[in-house]
Amino acid sequence: MTTTRVETGLPPLDELLGGLLAGDNVVWVTDRDERYEVIEQAFLTSSIRRGPTLQVVCARAELERPRPAGVDVLDATVGSDFDRYARLCDEIERRMAVTPRLNILFDGLDELDRRWGHTETTRFFTRMCPSMLQTGAITYWRATRRLGPGFLERVRQVTQCLLEVRGEQLQVHKAESRPANVQGSVHQFRLAGDTVHLATSATGGRLARGLVAVRRDLGITQAQFAEAAGVTASAVSQAENGTRGLSLDTLLTLRDRLGVSLDRLVDARPRPGYQLARHDRSRAASGGTLVALADDTGSGLRAFLVMLGAGEDDRAPLDHRGVELVAVVRGLVQIDVGDDTPVLRAGDSLLATTAPIAGWRNLRPEPAVFYWVLRD
Numbered sequence: 344m345t346t347t348r349v350e351t352g353l354p355p356l357d358e359l360l361g362g363l364l365a366g367d368n369v370v371w372v373t374d375r376d377e378r379y380e381v382i383e384q385a386f387l388t389s390s391i392r393r394g395p396t397l398q399v400v401c402a403r404a405e406l407e408r409p410r411p412a413g414v415d416v417l418d419a420t421v422g423s424d425f426d427r428y429a430r431l432c433d434e435i436e437r438r439m440a441v442t443p444r445l446n447i448l449f450d451g452l453d454e455l456d457r458r459w460g461h462t463e464t465t466r467f468f469t470r471m472c473p474s475m476l477q478t479g480a481i482t483y484w485r486a487t488r489r490l491g492p493g494f495l496e497r498v499r500q501v502t503q504c505l506l507e508v509r510g511e512q513l514q515v516h517k518a519e520s521r522p523a524n525v526q527g528s529v530h531q532f533r534l535a536g537d538t539v540h541l542a543t544s545a546t547g548g549r550l551a552r553g554l555v556a557v558r559r560d561l562g563i564t565q566a567q568f569a570e571a572a573g574v575t576a577s578a579v580s581q582a583e584n585g586t587r588g589l590s591l592d593t594l595l596t597l598r599d600r601l602g603v604s605l606d607r608l609v610d611a612r613p614r615p616g617y618q619l620a621r622h623d624r625s626r627a628a629s630g631g632t633l634v635a636l637a638d639d640t641g642s643g644l645r646a647f648l649v650m651l652g653a654g655e656d657d658r659a660p661l662d663h664r665g666v667e668l669v670a671v672v673r674g675l676v677q678i679d680v681g682d683d684t685p686v687l688r689a690g691d692s693l694l695a696t697t698a699p700i701a702g703w704r705n706l707r708p709e710p711a712v713f714y715w716v717l718r719d
Contacts, residue, residue: 349393349481352385355541359530360504360521364621365444365479368472370498372486372507372516375450378534379485379508383448385539386483387411390446397438399431401451419451428463432470439478447475447482452498456490465497472501503621507584508532513541514551514585520621527552529585551585553608558583561601571600618642632657636714645717649703651676656704659715666718667695669703674711677704687713 348362363369373379390396391413400406401419410416417438419431439445456464468484475482486498488509499505505516513532518525529551531542558568565583569576572593581587594608618637632655634648651657651674669678670692677686681698686706705711 350389352387352389353382353539355539356382359515359525359528359541360518363481364503364520365481366476366621367504368475368482368484368502369504369506370484370486370502372488372495372505373509374487375485378532378539381534381537381539382508383450383483383485384411384537386446387414387448390448390481393446394444395442396446396448397435398448399435399451401449401454405450414448428459428467432467435471436474439474439480444479444481447480449482450485452484452486453490456494461491461494465494468498469501476503509584510586512585519619527555549609550588551583554579554583554589557597557601557603557607568597572597633660633715640719643719645719647715647717649713649715651703651705651711653708653710654705655711656702658702659700661717662699663717664699667700668716668718669693669695669700669713670716671711671713674709674713675706676711676713677706679703 348364351357351360351363371379371382387396387398388411391411395415396413397415397417398410399417399419403420406416406418406420417434419427435447452464452468455467459467472482484502486495488495495505499517502517503519506518507514507516511532513530515525515528515530528543531540533540533542554568558565563571565579566576569579572579572589573596574589574593578587578589582589594605597603597608598605618639632650632652634650636646636648638645638647649657669676669687671687671689673689675686675688677684678693679701680693680695683698685693687693700715703713
């Protein structure tokens with residue numbers, strides 16, 4: 344199944360990310376300048392065409408900033424600091440419940456951090472980001488380097504996309520459900536009027552990804568890495584950010600002192616050890632009862648989400664001869680397996696080792712949901 348993607352409003356960014364997915368939280372690490380103004384306005388213009396759009400304003404000065412017609416504004420500057428955290432969370436979640444797949448612009452992480460401190464601001468983000476993912480909201484957040492590496496790392500762990508504009512470069516620190524070569528990539532960022540131009544910096548991106556991966560694998564700091572390389576910690580930081588390179592002599596020194604190959608230092612393929620794919624969970628979007636969660640036969644395992652309406656039945660779309668597993672999440676489901684038709688409740692599972700699964704039916708007037716897993 345192809346997951347629906349929507350436009351960012353900037354064609355070069357759409358080409359890089361493949362568009363935005365329902366539930367994407369995109370965190371921009373950048374100062375508010377003319378570049379981010381263009382990014383923000385493009386998002387708002389595109390969002391208004393898609394549906395309801397909300398801007399959460401946390402600084403009074405931002406209330407006066409012009410915005411396109413059709414953007415609803417939530418003033419988060421009112422109220423006491425004591426109760427503002429809970430009130431803001433509750434109000435945003437209430438609006439998302441009323442309007443699923445809301446488009447949200449949030450430009451206040453630095454302002455919240457100034458008022459609340461790191462602990463409460465982190466708590467706010469780690470509550471709201473998953474809530475937005477759950478409801479299918481697409482959200483742009485803005486933060487700056489002034490929040491510190493610890494805070495930004497916590498943000499990176501929770502969000503779906505983390506992009507940084509620094510100087511004349513854009514670096515992709517995280518982009519879930521995108522190709523591996525997008526992760527850690529570095530691009531020249533140029534603004535011409537209201538038009539953004541991106542040009543991939545292949546060498547810088549490969550080196551940045553490789554250095555970060557090697558350093559994390561070895562569990563050493565940038566300062567320790569710099570000492571081994573015979574350069575400053577600033578030089579390592581800039582290389583990991585893709586803003587500069589390292590000489591061949593420096594790379595050879597790292598190879599000899601750390602015992603790693605040059606290929607690892609300029610590795611173009613990050614290996615996180617897992618593959619994450621996000622899917623539209625609505626039956627209408629899936630075009631039927633079956634949603635492919637993982638459908639790569641090369642991995643040896645495939646998984647599908649099956650959704651059946653009231654009293655609905657269906658045949659298994661694949662004639663599979665290996666081991667199969669059915670695990671019911673909701674409803675009462677009857678499985679055609681071999682010559683039998685066992686009934687499974689929510690929480691029950693069926694492991695078919697030699698008898699093939701031919702189909703299934705929902706025995707209740709309520710929807711049923713289960714997982715169908717195949718071992719190839």
